[in-house]
Amino acid sequence: MLTFFHSPNSRSTAILSLIEEMGVQDRVERRLVSIPRVDGTGKVDPANPHPEGKVPCLVHEGQVITERGAIMIHLTTLFPGKLAPQVGTPEWGKFVSWMNWYQGVMEPVLICKAAGIEHPYLFAGLRGHDEVVARLRAGLETGPWIMGEEFTAADILLHSPYAWFRDFTPDEPLIEDWVARCMARPARERALEKETAMTAKLAA
Template sequence: MLTLFHSPHSRSSAIVALIEEMGIQDWVEIREVTIPRMDGSGGRDPANPHPEGKVPVLVHDGHVITERAAIILHLTSLFPDSGMAPAVGTPEWGVFAMWLAWYQGVLEPTFIMEAAGVSHPWLTAAVRDHQTAVARLRAALDKGPWILGEHYSAADLLLHAPYAWFPEATPADPVLRDWIDRCLARPARARVLDRDASRMQAA
């Protein structure tokens, strides 16, 4: 049994969109929980099994899986015919896994550091900076039109996420902006955002 714990208009929205993109809605139960939000609203939900009270968290037969990259890898491996990832064990799948790990370990941290005005030689040595991360995205898209080449994948879904949340931080690069706009225009994403907005208004 697969259960996703989701809070509207949060990081877990990307996983709900992935489930829609994969067409596996009948296989994953989605349970809505509250989370502490930056504006002070919400709060930790005792029904949420995430160790830190965050989302997303996927529970598979009692096993708790957190972190979007890990959840994406797990779901796309469980449902290999979804078309959202290369076949497991192929060189292309290794590249796919690399991009998900790079998002968690480099892109999101450098994005947050830049937004927070944080700079330190140790951080730069370990994860570089947002400008360097953007250059790597651009290099991949120069071979595009998607991160893995000719087809949209779960890598695109995850990697464009910071710019979906903070459009003012979108680099002034037409190739990157076009890619982000195409990711934002996915029908699955629009459906999830519409449902999330309705639930936030009803709360």
């Protein structure tokens, strides 16, 4: 049994999109929960098993799995297909590198940028947004997708902050085009339509 704890318009939207892309909606039970928001709205939901009250959260036969990169790797391993390379191949190593780079570098850098936080320790440990942009651009130069010819879960994860915060999208045609193509995926559009219905349900 797989149970996905989700809150609309949050980090877990990327997981909803992945589930749509993979076509495994009938294999993953979805549960709607509330979360505390940056604007002060929302609250921790006691029904959410995430240890910090966040989303996404996936429960697989009693085991709690958190963090988008980890959940995406877990799901694409459980349901192998075109959304990730075969486990154990060199391409798999490249895929896992991108997923972990997002969690360990890209998202923290973007959060610091959004908060206006700068410090030599941050740059030394994580680098800055210019370096993030340079790495994305280098990856897409062999594109059209992050992994090359095939659209994967790495594209869903890495483009996601620019999809929500369009002002942060770099003035780089290669990246702008990639973000636009990711956002136009039919599976993402279906996920957003479902989120609209969920938002109404959560507000009721």
